[in-house]
Ligand SMILES: Nc1nc2c(c(=O)[nH]1)N[C@H]1C(S)=C(S)[C@@H](COP(=O)(O)O)O[C@H]1N2
């Protein structure tokens with residue numbers, strides 16, 4: 232049936248074109264993997280382009296992504312990049328059937344774009360960072376050129392030899408299969424080399440022996456954890472602790488070679504290493520950390536037992552004075568190994584609160600996700616203005632002279648944590664049986680403390696909740712309130728008052744520019 236076989240040939244050619252394009256992209260990315268592993272994992276094209284995309288994303292979109300996809304925001308971004316690349320590759324593959332040279336040059340162009348992105352990362356290690364994208368693109372372009380040549384003959388049928396079409400198809404299949412196998416091999420090699428990359432850092436973490444603190448955390452008062460099912464754990468286990476950062480590839484820093492430089496306005500430049508910090512008198516404190524992107528009722532808040540070096544001491548030794556004592560620098564800018572910058576008020580860091588360079592979290596060294604080997608913490612400030620992970624540099628400057636990463640992107644220069652109360656139980660849209668229901672949750676106002684929590688059902692009167700003891704003003708505080716649930720739909724609302732006597736305002740505000748405000752409420756149905 233010549234008609235059918237004609238149709239098959241007509242579909243075969245474009246299909247072969249698309250396959251050529253996809254294999255070209257796959258090979259380019261796969262070859263870039265081992266090259267990146269040998270130069271720098273962060274310089275890989277997907278990572279470089281993804282990181283550039285993160286930096287260029289407008290603040291509202293980024294905030295939306297964090298709120299919507301949460302800790303999966305990076306997976307979603309990478310998925311988006313892969314989908315976009317797949318479509319582009321398919322189009323290039325089709326184009327290559329006619330314009331083989333131009334389409335292959337197009338692949339090179341994407342390589343150049345990846346290289347430019349890699350070279351412009353704040354943590355670029357130099358010209359070598361261009362290599363993964365460029366080498367990948369050269370191989371990808373060659374693959375497209377070769378495969379498109381074969382693909383354009385698929386379905387070609389000289390009048391006399393009916394066997395040629397099948398022959399061309401089989402030829403294309405053989406070459407493309409070989410290419411796919413080679414690409415997968417290159418990718419696997421990259422993975423293997425990459426695994427080796429973080430090994431030194433992992434070994435240095437394994438080797439850390441945390442000393443006993445000179446100033447242990449005060450014992451938690453009895454009852455900080457209320458015996459109510461569904462309430463948060465007072466101390467958040469590491470595996471449940473929220474993670475918010477811009478790192479597509481979590482930095483793996485070797486504690487053995489890690490250094491922290493303190494420099495800037497009015498200070499003697501100092502460099503500290505990890506062993507030196509470990510040998511200093513350490514403080515251990517329970518501190519609640521909150522993200523400015525946390526919506527009312529949101530999950531980006533957690534409490535851990537941190538072990539660290541008092542930051543004010545280090546700064547004083549370097550000659551730093553707070554502005555209130557005549558110091559010229561009012562902003563302390565922390566920089567991480569991946570180029571993130573965060574700025575805290577020098578006054579807050581030195582006012583006697585437990586600002587620290589943390590080396591330990593919940594009894595162990597910092598997990599890589601949370602900043603190993605060293606991160607900063609300043610109780611009372613949102614994470615983006617204080618809690619630098621993978622820190623490597625502290626610069627004394629002024630708020631006038633320098634805007635850190637998030638401030639350049641529409642967030643506030645100064646951001647003390649806003650007072651918030653969250654209902655942990657019942658869960659939103661819970662279905663409950665009539666009778667006594669324990670409404671319970673957490674409230675926080677770091678460094679001011681929580682003095683009162685009130686609960687209201689529907690438009691009823693505010694009722695004082697029972698408060699668990701306050702561990703410190705720097706931690707959240709649990710609360711519970713028995714409610715006699717009657718059949719029907721009900722809205723439960725909570726509000727907190729902080730140690731300065733301020734009660735949360737009802738007015739809901741967005742997270743941008745300095746944190747969400749407003750009362751949390753939960754709707755539940757009693758049947
Ligand atoms: N290097 C680096 N440090 C960072 C960030 C980051 O993106 N990069 N994010 C900050 C933000 S916005 C918050 S809320 C906290 C979150 O710390 P966690 O991930 O340990 O919970 O880290 C802060 N430190």
Ligand SMILES: [Mo]
Pocket residue numbers: 475521522523524613614615
């Ligand atoms: Mo944050």
